Amino acid sequence: MAGVGVGGGTLSILLVLWRVFLYINHKTVRSRCCGHTAEVGIDVDSPPPPPPPPPALGGVSPFF
Numbered sequence: 001m002a003g004v005g006v007g008g009g010t011l012s013i014l015l016v017l018w019r020v021f022l023y024i025n026h027k028t029v030r031s032r033c034c035g036h037t038a039e040v041g042i043d044v045d046s047p048p049p050p051p052p053p054p055p056a057l058g059g060v061s062p063f064f
Contacts, residue, residue, distance in 0.1 A: 024042050031038045 027042050029040045
C-alpha cells in the first residue's frame, strides 16, 4: 500500500512540473534595472525525428 502513495506523490509532482513547463514555454522575460535592460526568451522545441533505419542486407542477418 505504501507503493501506491509513493507512485501517487511522484505523479503529482510530475503533473505540477508539466503545468509549469507549459506555462513558461514560449515566453519572453524582460528586466530593467539600473538603466540596463535584459531580455531572455524561453522556448523549448521538440527533439528532432529519429534517423531512418539502415537498409536491409538482402535478407541476410548481420548477427549470424
